Amino acid sequence: MTGEELKTDGSFRDSIGTMDADGKRKFVYPKKPKGKFTNQRTILATVLLVFMFATPWIKINGQPLLLLNVLERKFVVFGNIFWPQDFYLLVFALLTGILFVILFTVIFGRLFCGWVCPQTIFMEHVFRRIEYWIEGDRGQQIRLSKLPWNNPEKLRKKGLKSFVFWVISFIISNDFLMIIVGTDEWLKVVSDGPFVHLGNFIGILVFTTIFYFVFAWFREQVCIIVCPYGRLQGVMLDRQSVVVAYDYKRGENRAKFKKKENRAEAKKGDCIDCNQCVDVCPTGIDIRNGTQLECINCTACIDACDAIMDKVELPRGLIRYASEESIAEEKPHKYSLRAKAYTGLLVVLLIIMGFLTSSRSAVEATILRASGMTHFEKEGKIVNLYNYKILNKSAENQELELQLISPEGEINFAGTPDMSLEIGKLIRGSFFIAIEPTQLKSSETEIKIGIIANGKLIETTTTSFNGPRVKTKN
Ligand code: SF4
Ligand code: SF4
Structure with missing residues (x-):
């Protein structure tokens, strides 16, 4: 030309x-x-x-700096493993990314x-x-x-x-x-x-x-x-x-x-x-x-x-x-108020993304009362059966323990479960929770179970405990 x-x-x-x-x-x-x-x-x-x-x-920590294994749905970013269970993070990251690109382009x-x-x-x-x-x-x-x-x-x-x-x-x-x-x-x-x-x-x-x-x-x-x-x-x-x-x-x-x-x-x-x-x-x-x-x-x-x-x-x-x-x-370019507002929004989005990523739990636990089962009594205590599913999302093997945080009571496993959880592995099983009737406030009492990994309480899940109807005084 x-x-x-x-x-x-x-x-x-x-x-x-x-x-x-x-x-x-x-x-x-x-x-x-x-x-x-x-x-x-x-x-x-x-x-x-x-x-x-x-x-x-x-x-x-033994994990690659970056791995985008779409075939096995495993993603590692800066040594942090992301599983399909972290999908919400991916969606948020995508939305942040799209908004980031639009705002960044409008300014720069x-x-x-x-x-x-x-x-x-x-x-x-x-x-x-x-x-x-x-x-x-x-x-x-x-x-x-x-x-x-x-x-x-x-x-x-x-x-x-x-x-x-x-x-x-x-x-x-x-x-x-x-x-x-x-x-x-x-x-x-x-x-x-x-x-x-x-x-x-x-x-x-x-x-x-x-x-x-x-x-x-x-x-x-x-x-x-x-x-x-x-x-x-x-x-x-x-x-x-x-x-x-x-x-x-x-x-x-x-x-x-x-x-x-x-x-x-x-x-x-x-x-x-x-x-x-x-x-x-x-x-x-x-x-x-x-x-x-x-x-x-x-x-x-x-x-x-x-x-x-x-x-x-x-x-x-x-x-x-x-x-x-x-x-x-014919005047020098000024960083306008709108550009400043967009930049502020970009920074906020990045901070939220950083917070969500860093506050991600090392394990993903699902604990539910066994369906179709009500309580039964044993040795004067009310007992419920629970099923658990725990996934290790961290980059290290975890030795797990479950602890009833509230109300007072005990967790009993049928047999001796293997609570060693390798990276990316999932364990399933069942356990009983036994609670003194005096600790129960209603027929459906909220209970808190702590998940302890390598000696540290890393997550608390809440579920319900079924008991007999508590008689109210007239
Ligand atoms: S803009 Fe600069 S490089 Fe382009 S034709 Fe004019 S003087 Fe040459
Ligand atoms: S900045 Fe744009 S116009 Fe200039 S050389 Fe690159 S592509 Fe061409």
């Missing part, structure tokens, strides 16, 4: 930047970005990539897409870098694309790139499998050979192919066409949202740079129409047309324009993080 092709009538919104008039894909060859934001993003991407590949190997635009989205991180910081390394920068890539397919240089470079892309896609697939099934299971798959665990092996190959297809060919189309978050930008952003924006008040009337010319006197804006912001854009758009659905806020155009501004000795920031309102009204 050249400066002459820029559309100022809004018609650029009728089609996406990576498609020609016939609906054919226009492959984007973005120029390698350089600058302050690119450096900062590279550091963050490196940290996130190291974290992602190290995560399956890090254990806390697509900051997530440019800085931490896995698609951007893999595309721009892994696959694109390999492409620059093998095929060279934008100009060399365009030249290579124009060569016929029987050209030895093209065959060699494209072949090598495809091979490296496929290997990296395979590594990413294996990392995903480790996060899903755990490293122990993954090591078993590797040591037993692919044909023993054919399902996992086919899964790896399918995901490798999908990743290869996405990063070798589909690329920015994921953000433009597939990603629901990207598609919802139109309803989430408003005039006060901070996005990567071109300062049209300062930049227009755009005109080519002439040495020693006073642009203000010549009534020219600061944009020298060098097209560098367009050349570096990985989604093939011109940010000077305004905020667009395709923009992933990757900051490449900020760096490109800042470098040009430095060269022509004009102030940086012609393209910058700014809100539409601050540009239109």
